[in-house]
Amino acid sequence: LLSVLALFSYILFREINNLGKKKQVSWVNKSLMKNKPKIADIYTKEDISKIIDKEKKVAYCRCWKSQSFPFCDGSHTFHNTVTGDNVGPLVLRE
Amino acid sequence: LLSVLALFSYILFREINNLGKKKQVSWVNKSLMKNKPKIADIYTKEDISKIIDKEKKVAYCRCWKSQSFPFCDGSHTFHNTVTGDNVGPLVLRE
Numbered sequence: 001l002l003s004v005l006a007l008f009s010y011i012l013f014r015e016i017n018n019l020g021k022k023k024q025v026s027w028v029n030k031s032l033m034k035n036k037p038k039i040a041d042i043y044t045k046e047d048i049s050k051i052i053d054k055e056k057k058v059a060y061c062r063c064w065k066s067q068s069f070p071f072c073d074g075s076h077t078f079h080n081t082v083t084g085d086n087v088g089p090l091v092l093r094e
Numbered sequence: 095l096l097s098v099l100a101l102f103s104y105i106l107f108r109e110i111n112n113l114g115k116k117k118q119v120s121w122v123n124k125s126l127m128k129n130k131p132k133i134a135d136i137y138t139k140e141d142i143s144k145i146i147d148k149e150k151k152v153a154y155c156r157c158w159k160s161q162s163f164p165f166c167d168g169s170h171t172f173h174n175t176v177t178g179d180n181v182g183p184l185v186l187r188e
């Protein structure tokens with residue numbers, strides 16, 4: 001009887017513990033600027049034109065792991081390797 | 095004893111079942127083109143110029159929930175509301 005009780009307590013505790021985590025597990029952005037209600041980035045045609053003229057190409061992060069967000073810093077490669085995901089940047093070029 | 099055995103089987107089954115899901119839980123892209131090893135989208139300055147001239151602005155999805163990927167179709171709003179996430183598109187405009 002004791003072991004059954006112990007098991008039940010364990011399962012119950014774990015389920016309660018998981019409730020709070022369920023939401024974060026479904027987050028696409030796990031860590032960047034979580035104090036902001038929504039992260040959108042807006043550029044004009046001119047901004048884009050300037051940056052492409054200067055850099056030849058520019059990659060924008062869609063994996064939300066970049067340390068230089070909104071730019072891609074290549075972190076998607078590590079993320080894809082570790083998790084088996086298949087995300088990559090949006091690239092604008094000459 | 096039987097109930098203990100039943101509980102153990104239940105837990106064991108659930109853990110085994112969860113093993114495969116652990117990785118998918120950390121995916122940023124849960125559903126789009128999962129047969130592709132990596133999803134990158136590349137546009138030229140001319141492509142961007144044309145689309146902005148035509149549409150005034152264009153939003154690119156970074157939440158991986160859009161039915162019109164790589165374009166944003168507004169699905170990030172539902173995703174953010176349901177999960178408490180804070181993701182949004184990359185917008186290019188005039």
Ligand code: FES
Pocket residue numbers: 060061062063064065066071072073074075076077087088089090
């Ligand atoms: S670092 Fe995020 S897409 Fe490259």
Ligand code: FES
Pocket residue numbers: 154155156157158159160165166167168169170171181182183184
């Ligand atoms: S639908 Fe994905 S960012 Fe808007």
